[in-house]
Amino acid sequence: MTEYLRPRDLDEAVTARAAHPDWMVLAGGTDLMVNANHRVVPAGIVDLWRLAELCFVHVGDAITIGAGTTWSEVEHHPAIRERLAPLALSAREIGALQIQARGTLGGNVGTSSPVGDSLPALLALDAELEVASVRGRRRVPYREWCTGYRTTKLAPDELIVAAHVPIPDAATRTTWRKVGTRRAQSISKVMGAAAITLDGDTVVSARVALGAVANRPIRIAAVEDAVKGQRLGQAADAARAALRTAIQPIDDVRSTATYRREVAENLVARFFSPS
Amino acid sequence: MNITFELNGQMHSVEASPWKRLLDVLREDLRLTGTKEGCGEGECGACTVIMDGEAVNSCLVAIGQCHGRTLTTVEGLATGDVLHAVQRALVACGGAQCGICTPGIAVCAAHVIDRGLLEGADEATARTKVRELLAGNICRCTGYQLIVDAIVVAAREVTR
Numbered sequence: 237m238t239e240y241l242r243p244r245d246l247d248e249a250v251t252a253r254a255a256h257p258d259w260m261v262l263a264g265g266t267d268l269m270v271n272a273n274h275r276v277v278p279a280g281i282v283d284l285w286r287l288a289e290l291c292f293v294h295v296g297d298a299i300t301i302g303a304g305t306t307w308s309e310v311e312h313h314p315a316i317r318e319r320l321a322p323l324a325l326s327a328r329e330i331g332a333l334q335i336q337a338r339g340t341l342g343g344n345v346g347t348s349s350p351v352g353d354s355l356p357a358l359l360a361l362d363a364e365l366e367v368a369s370v371r372g373r374r375r376v377p378y379r380e381w382c383t384g385y386r387t388t389k390l391a392p393d394e395l396i397v398a399a400h401v402p403i404p405d406a407a408t409r410t411t412w413r414k415v416g417t418r419r420a421q422s423i424s425k426v427m428g429a430a431a432i433t434l435d436g437d438t439v440v441s442a443r444v445a446l447g448a449v450a451n452r453p454i455r456i457a458a459v460e461d462a463v464k465g466q467r468l469g470q471a472a473d474a475a476r477a478a479l480r481t482a483i484q485p486i487d488d489v490r491s492t493a494t495y496r497r498e499v500a501e502n503l504v505a506r507f508f509s510p511s
Numbered sequence: 512m513n514i515t516f517e518l519n520g521q522m523h524s525v526e527a528s529p530w531k532r533l534l535d536v537l538r539e540d541l542r543l544t545g546t547k548e549g550c551g552e553g554e555c556g557a558c559t560v561i562m563d564g565e566a567v568n569s570c571l572v573a574i575g576q577c578h579g580r581t582l583t584t585v586e587g588l589a590t591g592d593v594l595h596a597v598q599r600a601l602v603a604c605g606g607a608q609c610g611i612c613t614p615g616i617a618v619c620a621a622h623v624i625d626r627g628l629l630e631g632a633d634e635a636t637a638r639t640k641v642r643e644l645l646a647g648n649i650c651r652c653t654g655y656q657l658i659v660d661a662i663v664v665a666a667r668e669v670t671r
Contacts (some may be wrong), residue, residue: 237512238528238529238530238575239529240512240529242575242576242578262573262576264571264572265572265573265576266553266568269532269570269571269572270551270552270553270571272530272532272570272573273535273551273553274569277528277530278530281530281573281575283573283576293662331553331647332556332645332646333555333644333645333667334553334556334559334566334567334568334619334646334647335568335647337565337567338565338567338568338571340570368555418646425578493529504564
């Protein structure tokens, strides 16, 4: 019989995590409950769904989003919509209404699927994750978080607490775009996000991230370097050329490597086109 | 474990593994077979129920998570013998064919209307919004036209 624990607070949650590292940490269940009847039955469940200390959005110098915040909460939060557009836009295209009501930021970051829709947004916005265990708390820059296919820097006794997302300055424009068979529900063929700092129409610096083109969501350093100092438009051509040799997408059931490469080039070119 | 929750206005207790899906508890333990299983992956929306005021896929909810929560299934949409406006509109507009997706659509649409998500929208905007808000409910029979018609009619009736 599966054991079940619903911690009352984060202290209780990290204690449970330390005592039962083999138990499933469950929140909205939108990944872990898929085909649940055909899965290995977990020895126990630590249920973090709606744990109050994980469900918050704090707006300060940065915007801090609790790991238990759902995608509908992200999508509808005024400060996130206004200041962190890529996150709000990705939230709107994660699954559909039912998935957005249950899927959480912590879940997307913890599952760390290469097609996690919010993950390129977190990369482009240069977010930092906060994790907790009985040993204490620490922060991990999100760009260092993903270590391989669905693997992360999270230790077996740790829980994800929040993402701290710096607010882009006025000279930085941000964007996010997903390409799939259909807006809702479909798993992305390619998606990407960018934060582009401009002086007039010249690119000062940029962070460009793509999903579904590697075994994890990635920043594309070759593109970021190629666009520096270029004017929008020229930068689009430079980005396209730099991307061509920078990624090795795969063929799978959802798309082909050739298609993904071409769409990814179009995405980054669009990011650097004059608006 | 023992799990107690409010379902369609009444308290229920079940003895089940916390890992069992809410969908299976509804259909097997409580014999509420209005909620359907389509895909079991959270893609199709046939198993949609309302949990603490949000439309969710019951195939993706572990029953342990339901302890102390409030649930509404398609059986709870009607008030006595009076169907919910959206159920009446689905009947009147012919917004159903084989019927597997229909309970999920009725629940999701009732949630959308009762939450006021279509309030103040003109006809064209309402149609667009319905298609977006119900994008997680897949119908393989109808092409959606009559379903959208029904939800827009119901929304108008409720807000009037």
